[in-house]
Amino acid sequence: xxxxxxxxxxxxxxxxxxxxxxxxxxxxxxxxxxxxxxxxxxxxxxxxxxxxxxxxxxxxxxxxxxxxxxxxxxxxxxxxxxxxxxxxxxxxxxxxxxxx
Numbered sequence: 610x611x612x613x614x615x616x617x618x619x620x621x622x623x624x625x626x627x628x629x630x631x632x633x634x635x636x637x638x639x640x641x642x643x644x645x646x647x648x649x650x651x652x653x654x655x656x657x658x659x660x661x662x663x664x665x666x667x668x669x670x671x672x673x674x675x676x677x678x679x680x681x682x683x684x685x686x687x688x689x690x691x692x693x694x695x696x697x698x699x700x701x702x703x704x705x706x707x708x709x
Contacts (some may be wrong), residue, residue: 611705612621617639618652619701619702619704620635620636620686620687620701620703620704621635621636621638621704622635622674622685622704622706625706625707626706626707626708626709627696627708628708628709629675629676629679629680629709630675631675631676632673632674632675633670633674633675633706634671634673634674635650635672635673635674635685636670636671637650637670637671637685637687637701638670638687639670640670641668641670642668642689644683645691645692645693646689646690646691646692647665647666647667647668647689647690648664648666648668648669648687648688648689648690649664649665649687649688649690649697650662650664650665650667650672650685650686650687651662651663651685651687651700652653652683652684652685653683653684653685653703654678654681654683655678655679655680655681655682656678656681656685656707657678663685666690666692676708680708680709681706681707681708682705682707682708683705683706683708684703684704684705684706685704685706686701686703686704687700687701688700688701
């Protein structure tokens with residue numbers, strides 16, 4: 610489904626730990642998507658059982674995140690989506706970040 614050379618990397622968060630005021634960089638890819646493709650990133654916040662959309666339809670490789678649900682474990686996952694036909698890759702493995 611993905612064009613040659615376009616892939617989702619395991620999501621990375623830096624720093625991986627810290628308090629609620631620490632701004633983290635969440636990175637989901639190392640290269641821009643091919644024309645007609647976008648990234649969708651989901652988040653799982655502490656105390657919530659399901660995933661929700663965090664960034665959808667983006668072509669950026671990363672974004673800043675400040676914890677918005679207090680202390681606990683946040684998780685992120687990403688996928689690549691074709692905007693023409695809405696087919697998509699599976700989500701990447703989830704990456705956890707600890708906030709305390």
